Amino acid sequence: MGELATANKVHVMVSYWWSRGDGLANHQLGQILTRTSGVDEFDITDPQSIDRALRIAVTDPAVLAELDGWWQMAETRRAGNNTRNPGLGLDASIRYLTDRLDADTVTPEAVGECRRQVTAVDQTIIGAKDLPELTHPDAEMLDLLARYLEARSRVLALA
Structure with a gap:
């Protein structure tokens, strides 16, 4: 898979698992994005804010790898259950x-x-x-x- 395809996949998967509303996992995502995205302010509850931060973050290979690990951790934490936080x-x-x-x-x-x-x-x-x-x-x-x-x-x- 090429770099662009990998970045797109990670962006989509992070967005998807973020949208499931797992508070602890999303807190961890917020820490990653605050530290690495270069965005001064973003709101972990706002889809547009997350999207902007991810677009920037996935351009850095080290951050891309960290985000790839994050979505896999979120999927595992939720045992693959894609039900949103009720x-x-x-x-x-x-x-x-x-x-x-x-x-x-x-x-x-x-x-x-x-x-x-x-x-x-x-x-x-x-x-x-x-x-x-x-x-x-x-x-x-x-x-x-x-x-x-x-x-x-x-x-x-x-x-």
């Missing part, structure tokens, strides 16, 4: 459910929408059950899960 969308799902449940009138259509949302979130959580975010949850994840279970229970209690 915590990334959980707050929005909770708001979606509670907004509909707290409405003046809860229509049968709204109940159906809420049940579909619960099914989707449940599937995401099941798909992520072996990931670091759920096997070793932090206080924020525990809070999100507790809030989700409360909203989920409200939905399932509706006939």
Whole structure:
């Protein structure tokens, strides 16, 4: 594989595994990019910022090798499971459910929408059950899960 093809592959793979939302792995990526990308400021949570930093970083062969090792470590850490960190969308799902449940009138259509949302979130959580975010949850994840279970229970209690 040529240098350009290798740089492109590493860029894509790092972007992909970054987008899975593994907080610890992404923290390590942030340290690599801060140290090596030559970008004064970048935001580890912003896709455009990550893309800019990676475009610069992959031009240095030593950094390219480090980033190649990083994405392989992230893939291994997640056992190849490409499910996103469920915590990334959980707050929005909770708001979606509670907004509909707290409405003046809860229509049968709204109940159906809420049940579909619960099914989707449940599937995401099941798909992520072996990931670091759920096997070793932090206080924020525990809070999100507790809030989700409360909203989920409200939905399932509706006939």
